[in-house]
Amino acid sequence: MSSEFAIKVEGVGKNYQIYDKPHHRLWQMLRGVRKTYYRDFWAVKNVSFSVRRGDTVGIIGRNGAGKSTLLQMICGTLTPTTGSIEVNGRVAALLELGAGFNPEFTGRENVYMNSAVLGLSREETDARFADIIAFADIGDFIGQPVKTYSSGMMVRLAFAVIAHVDADILVVDEALAVGDAFFTQKCMRFIQQFQKNGGTLLFVSHDMGTVMNICQSAIMLFAGGQRNAIMGAAEALCKEYLNQIYDDPERHQQVEQQRSLHEPWVQRDSTKVQTVLTGIAPEKNVYAISPFRADGESFGAGGATITDAGFFAEDGERFTMLEGGQTVRFRVCMRANQALTYPALGIMLKDRLGQYLYTAGTDESFRHHRLVFQAGENICATFQFDMPILSRGVYTINVAVAEGTGDAHIQHHWIHDAIKLEVVSGPVVHGLGSPLNMEITMEFLQPVSEVTA
Known part of the structure; x- marks a missing residue:
């Protein structure tokens, strides 16, 4: 295989023999080819594609399309029935939950076992063990059997x-x-760095937003080989996947059933030229706010320390709940550990994939003051704004203090995911969010021929 390719899959298929009754398997063994008691099921059929080194490729498709089966064959835990797979490089895989773990072994023992399977020597694992445990952050459970772990701890x-x-x-x-939002953010930071370092990533997800965010291209599989797999740009294939989902005959049948069960909610007066309806106010967008995580993952030169951050009322009360559209004050407090010239504080709101949605900083607004913070001073910056209407889910806020102007600055203390925001209710389930203070009306217009008759 050419070194430009990390993975090359040619005509790969995986066939299973499905027996309707348990004893049919025994009969098949006894009678051989004289009679067939099974039916063939192709979990994957005639799949071909190549992945270049450094590419990030999404694997998408409906349930039962063979995504997990394909990955297991690439990783070597399943043998293909037909075709060939060539892999150039060390593969590390995170497949179904708990795969590769012995539930009776402790977390520590499973670390060494998995590392050995992935090609590390005992000495190499010893050297990295402290970093592995710090990344996992499961505390004393590392010494407990994995069968006692929650699903989040196993991941x-x-x-x-x-x-x-x-x-x-x-x-x-x-x-x-x-897993929780903080660990997901940590994983996304690792994936982003892995991509920057030239690593090759295969990523399976039903979340098309995630695929479009982190993948340049995608492969769409079809159940039972009904169609050949398609490889192309991630955005184009994600759109095609959504078309398939929403053009599902079962969805159309459900709509028809709803239509037959319900009478029209509004009877319009046919004598009027038009009828205007005003929608009711949508469900409130409610945020649950976590405490400030002073011990969150951080970095910086150490010339300053962020001591607190959060949403506060005018009287200084810390908010634990907020509503979209509400005017809020987000305050970041810091202590200068040395004299700082042109100091700046900033905040960054991210979605669960680590994408920055909104950012704000004090640099441009206060640069003309030529500020200097003296060592030992404590300073708070307050950002006042109307809370956005965001779709349901989990978000986090980074906070940071830097020195310098524009891009020519030094980060002194940056805390990842210092605050978690969870949208626990709201009208938006797709996309980023919704416009503030939106009102909706609906008009029913009669055909011109009816109006003039």
Whole structure:
């Protein structure tokens, strides 16, 4: 295989023999080819594609399309029935939950076992063990049997291992859907750095926003080989996937059933030229706000320390709940550990994939003051704004203090995910959010021929 390719798949298929009754398997063994008691099921059929080194490729498709089966064949845990797979480089995989773990072994023992499977020697694992445990952040549970772990703890440990084995190819199958927001953000930072370092990533997800965000291209599979797999630009294939989902005959049948069960909610007066309806106010967009995480993952030169951050009322009360559209004050407090020239404080609101949605900083607004903070001074910056209407989900806020102007600055203290915001209710379920203070009306217009008759 040419070294420009990390993975090359040619005509790959995986066939299973399905027996309707358990005893049919025995009869098949006894009678051989004289009679067939099974039916063939192709989980994957005639799939071909190539992935270049350094590419990030999404694997998409309906349930039962063979995504997980394909990944297992690429990783070597399943043998293809037909075709061939060539892999150039060390593969680290995070497949179904708990895969590769012995439930009776402790977390520590599973780290060493998984590292060995992925090609690390005992000495190499010893050297990285502290970093693996710090990344997983499961505390004393590292010494407990994995069977006592929650699903989130298993994902933490599994991802921590694959993040420290110097893999050339990373395979992730829906694993980021499990676990808390802070760990998901940590994983996304690792993936972004892995991509920058030239790593190859195969990523399976039903979340098209995630695929379009982190993948340049995608492969769409079809159940049972009904159609050949398609490889192309991630955005184009994600759109095609959504078309398939919403053009599903079962969805149309459900709509027809609803239509037959309900009478029209509004009877319009046909004698009027038009009827205008005003929609009721949408469900409130409610945020739950976490406490400030002073011990969150951070970096910086150390010339300043962020001591507090959060949403506060005018009287200084800290908010734990907010509403979209509400005027809020987000305050960041810091202590100068040395004299700082042109100091600046900033905030960054991110979605669960680590994408920056909104950012704000004091640099441009206060640059003309030529500020200098003296060592030992404590300063707070307050950002006042109307809270956006965001779709349901989990978001986080980074806070930072830097020195300098524009891009010519030094980061002194940057805390990842210092505050978590969870939208617990609201009218928006797709996209980023909704316009503020929106009102909706609907007009029913009669045909011109009816109006003039």
